[in-house]
Amino acid sequence: MEKKLQIFLQSGLLDKYILDESSTSESLKVEHYIETYPEVAYEYLKLQEHLEVLAKADAIEAPNFVLDQIKSTLATETIPVIKMARSKRRTPWYGIAASIVALLFAGGYYMKSEQNKALLDENQVVVDEIFDLRSDIEDNNTKLDDLMRQFMKLNNPETEKYVLRGNSRAKELKTVAYINAVEKTSMIDVVSTPQLSEDQFLHVWAEMNDHFVSLGILDPSQKDMQTLPYMEDALGISITIGPKDDTKNADNEVAEIALKGKNN
Incomplete structure (x- = not known):
């Protein structure tokens, strides 16, 4: 397991992910490692802190007259505030897979239920037909018995x-x-x-x-x-x-x- 973590940490995927240069599959892999292994999560936080420090170090302070101009403009003009869309958290790949499996399971269960229901309906129809047929046979047997008795009476010498x-x-x-x-x-x-x-x-x-x-x-x-x-x-x-x-x-x-x- 440690060898696997070392290979991942040395692959540079975590750096690409921080810089938003990783592909979709690479991002899913990185997110999986971050949520699964505390060591990777720790390295991820450290890289974020380093990136923030570098950003502050490279930042150039704006001249004072720029700030004054901005304040003057804000005081004289009404500029609509644009709400920034919050970035959505990426869904881990195993979450997507679990959702797909759940949908497939639900679909399979529904199809199986429908098949069982159809089979039960067919069985009920067959049972009803058997009972009807049995009733018809009993009626026919009764009629045949009556006819036989009548025939015997008619053919009686007396x-x-x-x-x-x-x-x-x-x-x-x-x-x-x-x-x-x-x-x-x-x-x-x-x-x-x-x-x-x-x-x-x-x-x-x-x-x-x-x-x-x-x-x-x-x-x-x-x-x-x-x-x-x-x-x-x-x-x-x-x-x-x-x-x-x-x-x-x-x-x-x-x-x-x-x-x-x-x-x-």
């Missing part, structure tokens, strides 16, 4: 198939009912329907010995099989078109069929 066609008042009407007396299930498939107004509905009825029992209202827009209540002693099935709270009568009946093995 299931009777009944086709109900509309009369002259509803020629476009066609439905197919599936009734299983063993498992006590009843379903109906709406194949086609006539044009209905907003206040008209398709009512399904079960014909009993001395009265009719409502089995509900059919939804023409539903493409899947619709379940109906099973009536143990039903003699037949009929369909009417009328208001939602309509009752069964001969005027609104558009289709009917007797169940097998039953007496009308």
